[in-house]
Amino acid sequence: MSKNLLTKLQYSAPPESQLIERANYEVIREIQSLGLRRLVKHCWEHVPFYRNRWEKIGLHPDDIRGIEDIGKLPVTNKSEIEKDLKENPPFGTFQGDLPACRIQSSTGTTGMPKPFFQSKHDWDVIGNLWARRLNAQGVTAGDRVQVSLTYALFIPGFTSTEGIMKLGAMVVPVGSGAVTNTERQITLARDWGATCWVMTPSFALHLADVAEKMGYDLKKDFQVKRLIHTGEPLPPAMRERIEERWGLPAYDNWGSVETGAPTFECELKNGVHINEDAYYFEVIDPETGDRLPDGKEGLLTVTTLYKESAPLVRYNIGDFTTIIPEPCSCGRTFRRMASVRSRVDDMVKVRGSAIYPQSVEPVVRKYKELGSEYRLVVDYVNNRDIIKLQAEIVQDCSVDELQEKILNDVNKVLGVKCNGVELLPFGTLAQEASAAGRIKFRRLLDLRKK
Amino acid sequence: MSKNLLTKLQYSAPPESQLIERANYEVIREIQSLGLRRLVKHCWEHVPFYRNRWEKIGLHPDDIRGIEDIGKLPVTNKSEIEKDLKENPPFGTFQGDLPACRIQSSTGTTGMPKPFFQSKHDWDVIGNLWARRLNAQGVTAGDRVQVSLTYALFIPGFTSTEGIMKLGAMVVPVGSGAVTNTERQITLARDWGATCWVMTPSFALHLADVAEKMGYDLKKDFQVKRLIHTGEPLPPAMRERIEERWGLPAYDNWGSVETGAPTFECELKNGVHINEDAYYFEVIDPETGDRLPDGKEGLLTVTTLYKESAPLVRYNIGDFTTIIPEPCSCGRTFRRMASVRSRVDDMVKVRGSAIYPQSVEPVVRKYKELGSEYRLVVDYVNNRDIIKLQAEIVQDCSVDELQEKILNDVNKVLGVKCNGVELLPFGTLAQEASAAGRIKFRRLLDLRKK
Numbered sequence: 001m002s003k004n005l006l007t008k009l010q011y012s013a014p015p016e017s018q019l020i021e022r023a024n025y026e027v028i029r030e031i032q033s034l035g036l037r038r039l040v041k042h043c044w045e046h047v048p049f050y051r052n053r054w055e056k057i058g059l060h061p062d063d064i065r066g067i068e069d070i071g072k073l074p075v076t077n078k079s080e081i082e083k084d085l086k087e088n089p090p091f092g093t094f095q096g097d098l099p100a101c102r103i104q105s106s107t108g109t110t111g112m113p114k115p116f117f118q119s120k121h122d123w124d125v126i127g128n129l130w131a132r133r134l135n136a137q138g139v140t141a142g143d144r145v146q147v148s149l150t151y152a153l154f155i156p157g158f159t160s161t162e163g164i165m166k167l168g169a170m171v172v173p174v175g176s177g178a179v180t181n182t183e184r185q186i187t188l189a190r191d192w193g194a195t196c197w198v199m200t201p202s203f204a205l206h207l208a209d210v211a212e213k214m215g216y217d218l219k220k221d222f223q224v225k226r227l228i229h230t231g232e233p234l235p236p237a238m239r240e241r242i243e244e245r246w247g248l249p250a251y252d253n254w255g256s257v258e259t260g261a262p263t264f265e266c267e268l269k270n271g272v273h274i275n276e277d278a279y280y281f282e283v284i285d286p287e288t289g290d291r292l293p294d295g296k297e298g299l300l301t302v303t304t305l306y307k308e309s310a311p312l313v314r315y316n317i318g319d320f321t322t323i324i325p326e327p328c329s330c331g332r333t334f335r336r337m338a339s340v341r342s343r344v345d346d347m348v349k350v351r352g353s354a355i356y357p358q359s360v361e362p363v364v365r366k367y368k369e370l371g372s373e374y375r376l377v378v379d380y381v382n383n384r385d386i387i388k389l390q391a392e393i394v395q396d397c398s399v400d401e402l403q404e405k406i407l408n409d410v411n412k413v414l415g416v417k418c419n420g421v422e423l424l425p426f427g428t429l430a431q432e433a434s435a436a437g438r439i440k441f442r443r444l445l446d447l448r449k450k
Numbered sequence: 451m452s453k454n455l456l457t458k459l460q461y462s463a464p465p466e467s468q469l470i471e472r473a474n475y476e477v478i479r480e481i482q483s484l485g486l487r488r489l490v491k492h493c494w495e496h497v498p499f500y501r502n503r504w505e506k507i508g509l510h511p512d513d514i515r516g517i518e519d520i521g522k523l524p525v526t527n528k529s530e531i532e533k534d535l536k537e538n539p540p541f542g543t544f545q546g547d548l549p550a551c552r553i554q555s556s557t558g559t560t561g562m563p564k565p566f567f568q569s570k571h572d573w574d575v576i577g578n579l580w581a582r583r584l585n586a587q588g589v590t591a592g593d594r595v596q597v598s599l600t601y602a603l604f605i606p607g608f609t610s611t612e613g614i615m616k617l618g619a620m621v622v623p624v625g626s627g628a629v630t631n632t633e634r635q636i637t638l639a640r641d642w643g644a645t646c647w648v649m650t651p652s653f654a655l656h657l658a659d660v661a662e663k664m665g666y667d668l669k670k671d672f673q674v675k676r677l678i679h680t681g682e683p684l685p686p687a688m689r690e691r692i693e694e695r696w697g698l699p700a701y702d703n704w705g706s707v708e709t710g711a712p713t714f715e716c717e718l719k720n721g722v723h724i725n726e727d728a729y730y731f732e733v734i735d736p737e738t739g740d741r742l743p744d745g746k747e748g749l750l751t752v753t754t755l756y757k758e759s760a761p762l763v764r765y766n767i768g769d770f771t772t773i774i775p776e777p778c779s780c781g782r783t784f785r786r787m788a789s790v791r792s793r794v795d796d797m798v799k800v801r802g803s804a805i806y807p808q809s810v811e812p813v814v815r816k817y818k819e820l821g822s823e824y825r826l827v828v829d830y831v832n833n834r835d836i837i838k839l840q841a842e843i844v845q846d847c848s849v850d851e852l853q854e855k856i857l858n859d860v861n862k863v864l865g866v867k868c869n870g871v872e873l874l875p876f877g878t879l880a881q882e883a884s885a886a887g888r889i890k891f892r893r894l895l896d897l898r899k900k
Binding site for chain 2: 089090091099100101102103104112113115117120123141150151152153157158161164165168169170171172173174175176178179180187188191192193
């Protein structure tokens with residue numbers, strides 16, 4: 001396969017993308033070099049945010065001859081984008097000066113959502129990359145795919161829908177539980193015979209809880225063959241619980257509003273493949289900012305090689321992860337990234353120790369008596385931090401005994417002493433999650449004054 | 451302009467569609483004849499629902515040589531589609547046997563939503579027709595268009611978004627109030643400088659109520675230049691109230707999930723133009739089913755000349771209207787339909803008389819003391835039907851005096867005696883509308899046992 005032909009296939013959807021996903025790695029590096037040179041030139045001419053920063057340090061586009069020079073470009077931090085937005089309202093200077101076709105944004109859990117523009121080209125590419133995800137996870141033109149993600153400023157509802165249509169499959173766009181309630185979503189999936197279901201991992205478990213309460217057998221009453229996830233991390237214990245309850249494979253797809261659809265898991269479910277024609281991923285040392293070799297854990301920075309509007313150049317997204325050096329036995333040459341262990345933003349300090357709410361995930365998933373929802377609540381009482389776990393009961397059990405067992409387990413994984421376990425009636429937390437919008441529902445509630 | 455060239459422009463988006471919108475009417479009739487022959491052949495080969503019905507009455511595709519033969523085809527009623535769905539679950543035989551790319555559906559206020567398939571071609575055409583709407587209403591590539599319609603199975607959120615992108619404008623897809631709350635929608639419209647806003651008429655008034663409560667001056671604090679409506683009727687009194695409050699032109703666009711985007715209002719705001727290359731509209735006598743001449747009021751039947759999936763052939767949609775015979779002075783040759791006065795589905799019988807909730811609209815819009823929301827409540831008390839009007843107060847007033855004045859006015863327009871007027875605190879009805887999903891919120895609440 002010639003380099004020229006493969007360059008034409010960059011950013012493509014399946015079936016063409018099959019060739020690029022399996023290209024000789026040297027060709028991928030060349031495509032990345034072409035992409036980076038074009039991106040840097042584009043940013044210099046059209047994106048004041050980058051030009052200003054580069055001029056200050058005496059960097060010129062000619063200094064970037066290929067992907068090997070990427071280290072010369074400064075890392076971009078979230079706080080710089082936020083500062084740019086504040087100083088140049090309403091959209092900052094990082095969007096660039098070319099026409100865009102839509103705004104998608106972060107969810108704005110705290111404060112206002114951060115806008116990210118998409119050009120027609122950007123939107124088209126992201127749809128293609130979603131089609132790659134679905135294809136790698138076994139979806140075909142014969143599938144009927146129910147999308148239970150929010151359609152609004154948050155991006156994956158719309159982009160998964162584009163990908164499904166590009167693949168020639170049929171989409172059933174039901175949206176979030178706020179728009180089509182959970183019971184109706186379950187009835188529609190069953191009555192209209194969905195064969196694939198796209199949603200956040202926590203919604204997959206919530207759907208399982210509700211479907212069982214409605215009297216359905218998850219393994220017999222649906223024609224669904226696979227569950228496709230994005231929008232939240234999919235830690236191993238959670239995947240195990242989802243797959244066990246539904247009796248179906250569940251796939252991870254790491255991405256974000258800023259980046260689009262940068263990765264996909266293949267059928268081997270062992271880390272997410274990076275779409276390396278469209279993105280350049282690095283892992284950097286959180287202290288020094290130095291690039292780390294593959295296999296070392298650090299902070300992920302993303303460069304969007306294809307993007308015209310709101311492009312990212314070495315954007316530190318705040319996720320700890322590792323690039324997996326070994327080639328995947330699926331045959332794809334695209335490198336893989338380990339499942340994201342934690343987001344810096346999710347971390348809180350309790351009695352001086354760093355706590356990640358995901359660390360209790362394996363404990364919650366172990367108990368069949370517990371529903372899918374949980375959260376850690378931190379408070380400041382009598383001059384000290386206290387932390388407790390809240391979870392929901394779905395099966396009859398001896399509550400006191402169960403609380404004690406769970407507390408024991410939590411204390412083994414949390415790193416600081418847990419002050420209590422509170423078991424709530426089914427639906428208590430789900431209702432809050434639904435009211436807040438599932439993506440915004442946090443696994444940690446910090447009640448301390450800030 | 452040659453017929454061949456115009457045939458190529460059928461179903462197109464602006465700017466090309468400008469030619470077809472103003473074509474010689476004889477050419478439009480020829481395009482309709484071509485479209486009808488193709489549609490009938492398609493239904494015969496791919497849509498068992500129609501073939502079965504036609505075979506029963508001995509009708510063959512060869513019997514339809516042009517649009518003048520349309521009267522030979524039987525009228526399709528909603529109940530037949532519902533029967534087909536029930537007998538051939540889950541999708542009936544009216545969708546046809548070709549691949550479709552998505553399901554959109556009726557809102558399913560009562561019972562389950564009715565699915566309507568869309569092929570890629572259908573979806574593309576509907577996006578083009580939405581671009582025609584926006585173009586006729588003054589939207590250009592320089593606009594930033596906030597879409598405050600539900601994105602889910604109900605269609606206009608998605609299709610307006612496609613139209614905005616096709617026009618080269620930028621979309622801000624905030625979705626319904628259930629997904630992005632009303633206050634945030636207002637803040638985003640202001641901060642991100644929306645220049646055009648797409649929403650239902652009742653949401654336009656609700657946004658006005660809430661924005662004023664937030665302290666905004668509707669005429670000074672926004673950059674919005676026009677309001678574009680669909681999803682609900684826009685009776686004259688409601689348009690007047692919306693335009694007066696916002697100080698902006700408000701446009702009507704009649705359509706539905708079944709039909710797509712069949713009509714658009716032009717800048718003259720005097721009835722909606724029918725996209726006559728893509729649809730054939732007739733008005734029939736509700737008693738005899740006979741076709742009525744232009745200018746006579748009757749039941750609208752729609753034929754989707756372009757549609758591949760779930761096509762409609764003389765579909766009686768249940769709306770009373772009139773085709774306006776006079777040409778429009780905007781220069782478009784597409785005929786116009788009078789604003790839909792009422793839906794058969796909205797009618798209720800009270801003490802034997804037919805009541806349409808819209809009939810009290812002018813009364814509610816007349817009083818500045820009242821908010822945007824209202825409804826009629828019908829109940830059966832002491833062996834008789836009673837009917838009362840509920841509305842919200844937004845300004846200090848003498849409640850007793852106001853109630854009496856309103857009751858007087860309502861009695862003049864309603865046709866049966868109104869038993870009372872109940873004035874509620876601001877927000878009471880809006881909350882219910884929001885919880886129910888705005889499109890599903892009914893202006894009539896019937897509490898009588900059925």
